[in-house]
Amino acid sequence: MERFYLDHAATSPMHPSVIDRMMSVMAANFGNPSSIHSFGREARHSLDEARVEIAASIGANRQEIVFTSGGTEADNTAMIGVAHSYQHRGKHIITTEIEHHAILHPAQFLEKEGFEVTYLPVDKQGLISLADLKQALREDTILVSIMFGNNEVGTIQPIAEIGSILQNHPAFFHTDAVQAYGVVKINVNELGIDLLSVSAHKINGPKGIGFLYIRDGIKHKPHQLGGDQERKRRAGTESVPAIAGFAEAVKIAQQSLLEKNARYESFKHLMIDVFNQAGIAYSINGSPEHTLPHVFNISFPGTNVESMLVNLDLAGIAVSSGSACTAGSIEPSHVLVAMFGKNDERTKNSIRFSFGFNTTEQEISQAAEETVTIINRLVK
Template identity: 50%
Template sequence: MEKLIYLDNAATTKTAPEVVEAMLPYFTEKFGNPSSVYSFAAGNKEVISGQRDIIAGVLGAKSNEIYFTAGGSEADNWALKAAAEAYGDKGNHIITTKIEHHAILHTAEYLEKRGFEVTYLDVDEDGKVKLDDLKKAIRPTTILISVMFANNEIGTIQPIREIGEIAHEKGILFHTDAVQAFGQVPIHVDEYHIDMLSASGHKLNGPKGIGFLYIRKGVKIRSFVHGGAQERKRRAGTENVPGIVGLGAAVKRAAATMAERAEKESKLRDYLIERVMEEIPYCRLNGHRTDRLPNNGNFSFQFVEGESLLIMLDGKGICASSGSACTSGSLDPSHVLLAIGLPHEIAHGSLRLTLSEETTKEDMDYVVDSLKEIVGKLRNMSPLYEDFMKKEQK
């Protein structure tokens, strides 16, 4: 393929060259098991501690509050399942939202089958949680609130500080899935009253298969994987040293470049949004116009089927998605778009474009010009569009 414009960075990002370089020695030269006592291997334990320090420093946390996982989905599972188990004697009620990633929603369903009660909060048309609804949902038996920091599909950033304050006032644990937000926007766990936070390396130019769960000191969380003393006896298994080193390098890089990246990406995002909304009729922007991730644009095009749109974009060298990569094989419309009130036929015509620091204005122009052409072709083949236009012309 001669041309490639990658605009699916919410699904995964390219591993940065300096991250790969940092990891390489730990595959071939410094390959020892950190649990071994001899110095050749034991040095890797110090290396792991150093990566904890980097991540904790970015979050305003303590190093011993960072636990490495295989990614964001595992961290989400751990937060919900282990908290439910540890605090089950206090209550059996959990609050989350209808627009969470399936790592949260499916875990919540799993807990419901085991006797826990879960409230799934509605969101407004921009995808934001209504704080009054959250307050009304709290019960004496509520033990955990889990609300994602920013939505992976529509990019809307939640009022996390206010949600954390409400949770802490009531003595309820607060977890946030920050997989899309960590490394994109500043997060300080004390300022936001966060007790647990999930993140993943491959969303911020780090490697796949590595992430972490922040667990505030004093939170009762049971072990998630049994069989060894790793991760302070809470997650057994030989540590993924190359992945941990790569995650640390990616977090350090993301923190150093965050302000500059956010400024550049948000300008290009706004340019993309303005061109699409002005030049393609019967189009809707999904998500909050300003309280959204710097790199996220999500649109719905009436009279267009999302899968056909993606295939034709791919033919022009443009990589995009219609929603979460974890549900890309599903024929059902996005649960997020349905939750913000879109009808099925419009939700099916959605497109998510997520930028990176390498995206250019020329890329945006090429994408919008291609979109105009493709949407026009697809609508010209649509009987629904033809009927609609006939009615409009009467």
């Protein structure tokens, strides 16, 4: 049976060039980058090259990049590390109801430590209100964490406007850019971002590696203690092959940004055309104007998400009901609940299709047609 992978927002296959780069580094640069001998210096050179490449992709300086084990660690470090370092200035944090659990769970952890967290609501498109943000800001607000693009519905928040608002406030601005990085142009200085989280496996890089951008001068208490790696900000010997592969994935993503985004948008139009021709009922979740090009979340009235996922999988089509990190949960998506309310049918019948570099028009067309067949069978 032919299989189609349309769940790139959950994770993406490694690009062949990334694999080649990692294999060459594993074979030639096995030294510890903290060692002063030639083997260590060679590994350090690979590490430094990668850091420069990655920093340039967001308009940062290389010393502002801290390598982590992925997006979750980067989010945790930003939330908890900054909160602990600046609690003398205040203990109020602002985030949103639709964040990834890598933000929501640290926020709940900090609440148990005596911090106060404001969770901004979103409208039916998944967008926060800038007026709500302004109203929530207080003198003791030390951190605002608002995701760049939502991993389930693809809605892109007004990041530039948020950064502009916070320029006149001492609170730091963190954004979880795990889903947006590599498909949206990001410059931390132009957008007023102080901290930014990224994971490599979302952009055809290896799993287990990511980075946290921390604007120079911002303090954070490391929660991983040991050696002096990452300028004493994150202990542990760096995974040089993974970091080198990450940098290769970044280079490819930056070079193909415009071309692949246009292709992803064409995939959405192709699916819509198939659905319209078949006459099935559907509605698109998220913002029609401000959305990630590779994420397509669709509600199919009269269906059930579990039945849809099982039937699509049996047909060889890999999709998702939302965040892969909550796969298997019988609870409705917290993102869709925040957008529509707990009792809305869309929280129980929405499917996320997401595209990648190796997705083809034929796969999209066949997947859309198979989806129509399954919906007609389930609705009857």
